[in-house]
Amino acid sequence: MFSLLRSLLLPGLLLSSAALAAADSGKVLHAYFGAPESGFDPAAYSDRYSLEVTSNIYETLLGYDYLARPQKLVPQLAEALPQISDNGKTFVFRIKKGIYFTDDPAFGGKRRELTAQDVVYSLQRLVDPTAKAPWDFMLKGKVVGLDEKIAAGQKSGRFDYDLPIDGLRALDRYTLQIRLKKTDYNLPNILAAPATGVVAREVVEKYGSDFSAHPVGTGPYVLKDWQRATRIVLQANPQYRGETYRPAAGATGVDGKVAQELAGKTFPRIGTIDIRIIESAQGAYLAFESGELDVLQGLGAEFTRIVAPGGKLGEAYVKRGVKYFREPEADLTYLQFNMENPVVGGYSPDKIALRRAMAMSMNQAKLISVVANNQALAAQSPVAPGITGYDPAFKNTLNSYSPARANALLDRFGYKDVDGDGWRELPSGKPLLITYTTSTGGDRRDFEEFLLKSLKGIGIKLEIRKMPFSE
Known part of the structure; x- marks a missing residue:
């Protein structure tokens, strides 16, 4: 953070x-x-x-x-x-x-x-x-x-x-x-x-x-x-x-x-x-710049290059008496599946295969470097840094990016492009559409584009639905 x-x-x-x-x-x-x-x-x-x-x-x-x-x-x-x-x-x-x-x-x-x-x-x-x-x-x-x-x-x-x-x-x-x-x-x-x-x-x-x-x-x-x-x-x-x-x-x-x-x-x-x-990261940044805010917590990744190029606070900010803090936050960002949803939920082999394929389609290293501007760490477990039980030496061997394996897994369990339109169907032959629900607040366009491209790479169509954070 x-x-x-x-x-x-x-x-x-x-x-x-x-x-x-x-x-x-x-x-x-x-x-x-x-x-x-x-x-x-x-x-x-x-x-x-x-x-x-x-x-x-x-x-x-x-x-x-x-x-x-x-x-x-x-x-x-x-x-x-x-x-x-x-x-x-x-x-x-x-x-x-x-x-x-x-x-x-x-x-x-x-x-x-x-x-x-x-x-x-x-x-x-x-x-x-x-x-x-x-x-x-x-x-x-x-x-x-x-x-x-x-x-x-x-x-x-x-x-x-x-x-x-x-x-x-x-x-x-x-x-x-x-x-x-x-x-x-x-x-x-x-x-x-x-x-x-x-x-x-x-x-x-x-x-x-x-x-x-x-x-x-x-x-x-x-x-x-x-x-x-x-x-x-x-x-x-x-x-x-x-x-x-x-x-x-x-x-x-x-x-x-x-x-x-x-x-x-x-x-x-x-x-x-x-x-x-202030739901817009840009709006919050501008409010800080104009003196309307005294603290800007969780500075958006898109502004870190402006504020602290190379990890060092810019001279203009130093002269203004601004201080900055950078350390791992005791927090996790993750995507979760609705296990009661008829498309992705359940524990039958085909549903498990679908969820695993979606996970393997996402390049975590690219997400951190491009979307997060290196202002994130790869999560290896549900325990975040700063929390009792966190082990910085532990590596999750199942956390692998492999679109080829994801495509092979989907083929094996019947998720195929039946009509040749470039998108896979369900094993039943019905359209396969994943709905991702997110907040209307914040500038998440880069992350949403990352999700769309990741799933498109394995032939899965994604729909993004937005609603207020509190709902």
Whole structure:
């Protein structure tokens, strides 16, 4: 990832306890999102930009030291990492005392402290079968008694949040216990996901279907203004307890210079974050050039030659006080198949052959060098750089570019050009058409052309369909 930053210090959630200190109300960070947000209910939405906002409003039991390589789990709402027993099936968390939700009319004029029962309620919202629940896979099939409760909710049409289950309990005001059906040492990582941000039940029930427009959390920022799909303004939470950064115990790879710059400083430091929605990479670049943006994260590959030829920031930018950062992002870009689609889905030999042939038709090296302008690394596994388990020495032997093998595979399983028009048909003789669904936002013409040419090389016709990112 390649990012540009004017001489400002970005707020980060790299947290340890600190004395309360107010952010600089006069300091404004102008940033942008490359696609519209959906809403600010952490349990209801799964798009990147909605979660970037909610993770600054709500807090989770655990978080990450994002400067460590690999990133390392740290406590956030919890006092410490969980006590684990019963061979990785029982987890006990102690919640920090004295953490309060932002004031809201839902609390009747009283200060509202966050408790273990709030965590129980918030985690149940992830699996509520009567609501939007894109994150239910994180807990379904895992927590003792939870699947039965989900089934009862599906049958009655009402999910009973007050019905206790053995697997998810507040043992006292500040102690949470989670019991699993089988060993899963990955649970702490799940409880650091933004979707598990802790909400207050009173707020959810007061605002109902409009809850996502009234986020009330315990985090460093509050929602000041929201013009849907246009602008989001966050303001430092005046009631936030304040945090400082200290490298997590056992953390490795922390940039010493950055850690030194952060030492002794209390977060958040910026009073207002003003976020615009700019779906065009060129539009974002021009906004940065004109001074409308202070940060340009994920600089488009098409602009890197202009900004930093040869990997070195251009002299004109240096004179303007612009800083740039270039490092592997803990992110993966991939294409996924709809396994329920009648053309590409299923596990019969011919469908498997079709998917493998499509994968072999794509020249990953060309994609990186030409389309991404060498601002990418070839993925060898689902584990991205900076994530625990990433092995830079591992090479995926199945990741091979071979149009000849792809064509031979398609011929063998009956995908042939029956009518001589240059495009293959299905084994049944019906037309073979692959539909690729992508976002209307961003400048992806080079990538789309790459896909079209790759599949054309093996006789497969591709249709590109676009829709808003949030849909």
